[in-house]
Amino acid sequence: MNPGTKVKFGRTSLEVTSFAFGAAPIGNFARPIDEATSDGMVQLAWDAGVRYYDTAPMYGHGLSELRCGHSLRWKDRDQFVLSTKVGRLLKPRKRREIDFSPWSNAAPNEMVFDYTYDGAMRSFEDSLQRLALERIDICFIHDIDVFTRGSEQPDVFKAAMDGTWKALSRLRDEGVVGAIGVGVNEWEVCYEALQQRDFDCFLLAGRYTLLEQESLDKFLPLCEERGAAVVIGGGFNSGILATGAIEGAKYNYVPASPEILDRVSRIEKVCKEYSIPLPAAAMQFVVAHPAIPSFIAGTRTVEQLRKNLEWFSHPIPGEFWKELKRQGLLREDAPVPIA
DSSP, X not given: OOTTOEEEOTTSSOEEESEEEEOSGGGTBXXXXXXXXXXXXXXXXXXXXXXXXXXXTTTTTTHHHHHHHHHHTXXXXXXXXXXXXXXXXXXXXXXXXXXXXXXXXXXXXXXXXXXXXXXXXXXXXXXXXXXXOSOOSEEEEEOOSHHHHGGGHHHHHHHIIIIIHHHHHHHHHTTSOSEEEEEESOHHXXXXXXXXXXXXXXXXXXXXXXXXXXXXXXXXXXXXXXXOEEEEEOTTGGGHHHHOSOTTOEETTEEOOHHHHHHHHHHHHHHHHTTOOHHHHHHHHHTTSTTOOEEEEEOSSXXXXXXXXXXXXXXXXXXXXXXXXXXXXXXTTOOOOOO
């Protein structure tokens, strides 16, 4: 599978590459990444044919957008697709007064949630300024899920479906953006949003992976019916589908349970039989679904990105997927790549 393969982005006129560059790590997630490494990863992705880049104000309190704009500024703007998010406003503040966790040495901005109409418009304009690019192609409403907002989620969701939705819908109607959507950690939130409003797309962190296919029940079929594109980030379930079932492996940000470790070990055994790296299977499985045009991969080093690109294009025979289904490690109705 070629990382630079162009795929239609749902019902919109946009085309994205099947491999996307996830810019969360270059916001200095967990630990700093220097400027040369950040730019080196963007340039490597570009040279590999990657033409879809995803960022957000949240990532490094604006640092990710600043770095994306710097690295993409002199590229032909018609040659790539860029997505960012709204839902948080950034306000300058002294570094010593900011809690940057989980970001490290981020940009000196305080983050404030804001899902009002005016807040969304301000956030969008601020992102254009930080990026210093002429347009944003895709805009997601960010983090209106239970994972992020806890008991406040119902009220936050309603506010977003009213205020933020109206702002993004207007921007789409005016041709300022090509697609609008929701970016969250739970497919159920995306499903509810699509039932309530006319969204073009979703960015889902995990929830459709080699280990999780519950979204095949209702959400992904509705996306197909409505022509909504789904982009998957976190396709390694925050680690274990990249590292394998090693001690301390993370599954959805916490240490994997014995049951998950066992399931991954069984998948790894099939991978070994067919000489397929586990991460290659994890990445290529995701984009086999007709509603999912792109896999967003976030990396911390140039070498890590190079490895991801290799995995994405690693040959996988059709018999491998049949064996996973035969052993009950993959749902029978899950679409798989055509060899």
